[in-house]
Amino acid sequence: MTSTVDGQLPGVALPKSELLEMYRLMVLIRRFEEVAAEQYALGKIAGFLHLYIGEEAVAVGAIRAMDPADHLVTHYRDHGYALALGLDPRRCMAELFGKATGLVGGRGGSMHFADASKHYWGGYAIVAGLLPIAAGLGLASKYLNQRRVAVAIFGDGATNNGAFHEALNFAALWKLPVLFLCENNQYGMGTAVQYASAVREMYRKACAYDIPAEQVDGQDVIAVYEATKRALEHCRSGNGPYFLEALTFRYRGHSMADPETYRSKDEVEEWRRHRDPVIRLREQLVTHNVATLEELAALDQAVEEAVAEAVRFADESPEPDPATLTQFVYADPITIG
Amino acid sequence: MAREITYRDALREALREEMYRDERVFLMGEDIGAYGGSYAVTRGFVQEFGPDRVRDTPIAELGIVGLGIGAAIGGLRPVVELMTINFSLLAIDQIVNHLAKIYYMFNGQFTAPVVVRTVEGFGQLAATHSQFFENYFAYVPGLRVVAPAVPKDAKGLLKAAIRGNDPVIFIEHSLIYRNRGVVPDGEDFVLPLEGAEVRREGQDVTLVSWLRGYYLALGAAEELARAGIECEVIDLRVLRPLDIETIVRSVQKTNRLVIIEEGWKSFGVGAEIAAAVQERALDDLDAPILRVASVEVPMPYARNLERLVVPNKDRVIEAVREVLYRRLPVPAAD
Numbered sequence A: 001m002t003s004t005v006d007g008q009l010p011g012v013a014l015p016k017s018e019l020l021e022m023y024r025l026m027v028l029i030r031r032f033e034e035v036a037a038e039q040y041a042l043g044k045i046a047g048f049l050h051l052y053i054g055e056e057a058v059a060v061g062a063i064r065a066m067d068p069a070d071h072l073v074t075h076y077r078d079h080g081y082a083l084a085l086g087l088d089p090r091r092c093m094a095e096l097f098g099k100a101t102g103l104v105g106g107r108g109g110s111m112h113f114a115d116a117s118k119h120y121w122g123g124y125a126i127v128a129g130l131l132p133i134a135a136g137l138g139l140a141s142k143y144l145n146q147r148r149v150a151v152a153i154f155g156d157g158a159t160n161n162g163a164f165h166e167a168l169n170f171a172a173l174w175k176l177p178v179l180f181l182c183e184n185n186q187y188g189m190g191t192a193v194q195y196a197s198a199v200r201e202m203y204r205k206a207c208a209y210d211i212p213a214e215q216v217d218g219q220d221v222i223a224v225y226e227a228t229k230r231a232l233e234h235c236r237s238g239n240g241p242y243f244l245e246a247l248t249f250r251y252r253g254h255s256m257a258d259p260e261t262y263r264s265k266d267e268v269e270e271w272r273r274h275r276d277p278v279i280r281l282r283e284q285l286v287t288h289n290v291a292t293l294e295e296l297a298a299l300d301q302a303v304e305e306a307v308a309e310a311v312r313f314a315d316e317s318p319e320p321d322p323a324t325l326t327q328f329v330y331a332d333p334i335t336i337g
Numbered sequence B: 001m002a003r004e005i006t007y008r009d010a011l012r013e014a015l016r017e018e019m020y021r022d023e024r025v026f027l028m029g030e031d032i033g034a035y036g037g038s039y040a041v042t043r044g045f046v047q048e049f050g051p052d053r054v055r056d057t058p059i060a061e062l063g064i065v066g067l068g069i070g071a072a073i074g075g076l077r078p079v080v081e082l083m084t085i086n087f088s089l090l091a092i093d094q095i096v097n098h099l100a101k102i103y104y105m106f107n108g109q110f111t112a113p114v115v116v117r118t119v120e121g122f123g124q125l126a127a128t129h130s131q132f133f134e135n136y137f138a139y140v141p142g143l144r145v146v147a148p149a150v151p152k153d154a155k156g157l158l159k160a161a162i163r164g165n166d167p168v169i170f171i172e173h174s175l176i177y178r179n180r181g182v183v184p185d186g187e188d189f190v191l192p193l194e195g196a197e198v199r200r201e202g203q204d205v206t207l208v209s210w211l212r213g214y215y216l217a218l219g220a221a222e223e224l225a226r227a228g229i230e231c232e233v234i235d236l237r238v239l240r241p242l243d244i245e246t247i248v249r250s251v252q253k254t255n256r257l258v259i260i261e262e263g264w265k266s267f268g269v270g271a272e273i274a275a276a277v278q279e280r281a282l283d284d285l286d287a288p289i290l291r292v293a294s295v296e297v298p299m300p301y302a303r304n305l306e307r308l309v310v311p312n313k314d315r316v317i318e319a320v321r322e323v324l325y326r327r328l329p330v331p332a333a334d
Ligand SMILES: Cc1ncc(C[n+]2csc(CCOP(=O)(O)OP(=O)(O)O)c2C)c(N)n1
Pocket: A077, A125, A126, A127, A128, A154, A155, A156, A157, A158, A159, A183, A185, A187, A188, A189, A254
């Protein structure tokens, strides 16, 4: 047994402030997503809305482990990544509302969050399409002798796609600093992993390319954080790519249109009740006297206000100016036509 | 000062000069290094610049373009090569769904200045290796599509593509690599990435084409000149953005238009040009716009059959005669 240091979890070197920040971010993502669903029902948000509820520990654990200079590219279930990176919830919500103040000015919506200033090069909505791009970011880092790692976050479904295999091969062949972080939430839309993948453990697919790989409990934010730290260190030290599979679960439908005919309510309840990442961290923090219930309640309350403020901001923000419709198709001028 | 060099050498000069000018420029593609490039455009480059800057890749077109995108976002200037345009279909998701979208979709926050060099053509290569897909790319907002016919453009436009901030699909033609032409000296010879060029003036009919089609148009124009018919020959050079104004100005003079394209006629670049011209200059047209294009079959291997498929000079001449002398049906008198 490791002895308990005041304000720390046993065996975990993280200070109390970081643990509370992880907690706050997970609650923020949870509440942001729940409120987004409400706003969807009210017609304030349209199109595809893929919620991250249940998977919060993966984004928070992994992204808190990254260096500020590291690159991030992700798939479309991306609100959690943006919030974990510390992006403004108001601008995130405004993007869902299709407003000019959104992260990408209302151009992308739910699936295409991005913030170049944080090296978050975007959420991509073509399954697996981001993976070669991540490898390319790794190539740039290596070419320029930087110590930046390119982190790619994607789903189990992406691992069955050719783009995944091309990207892994390139990254391994050229020893690129790329962390492939696969969120195995057991489903790709309504297709359970065992009906889509010949191999049920995603991390085993990395062995074909000699990429070191491991599985981590994606409901345990500390475990995700620590595994990601190690993986990033591996990549940063010039050892090439690393593959992490986080076992997780999405509580809600694939998108708002999902009737969830393909799985039982019991299965979902089981994860909600026994493997919830927020409850787990809360219990750890309280049990080990890192924080009191009152402290956590104060954080919950602050999140509640931040999310309400995000909705207010999004609601009051202007729509994109129609005059900007054709802006940013080309970066260099076109004088003809 | 200027020299006469081949189309291939013009491309080689452009790549070498840009690689010396900017360390961030690197090449990536199948067999471009040790093998020297399928069409020898990069022969000797890996010896000159080393394997980090001239990267042989696996046969993974989607990955090649995708890595190019990531590298560009990460601060490099990738020039990626797709061995032929036939294989670009394996990369089309990266090109259309990613490369073309990044600047707009993320609200102008960052660009992906990737140059995708590729080549089309034919030569008894049969159905899967003899296709013309410039229309697939010219359709897509966000891409620039360049298709140079002469060495001067090959060099000046490739350098511009590498220096620019937009993604460029740069299409070469396998049957014109040895064509010679005058190219200005100097490393700063760079052309704007837009605008067609009137390469031969004439008042009787306008011929529009690009890549090898331009040479067919020119050949037909020379032969027709001996018969007293003066063709105006326009080389498009860049397909997107399309310089429709230059075509319209010419049609306002000649009142007749023939488009020569090597791809299939249906849904092709020629269809777009014809539509755009009639939108602006219907009243100037004295004859229907004709397109000389490939016969709509998968390309056959046999030499005689292949010759029947692709446009040739005689078919261009035939089309010119048709727009000049076709009798429009006379309305029946009451
Ligand atoms: C190439 C492609 N095919 C199909 C789709 C439709 N689609 C969107 S998400 C999805 C499931 C992806 O599952 P997974 O990668 O496991 O991510 P998750 O949604 O579970 O987070 C599908 C099939 C798509 N966006 N892209």
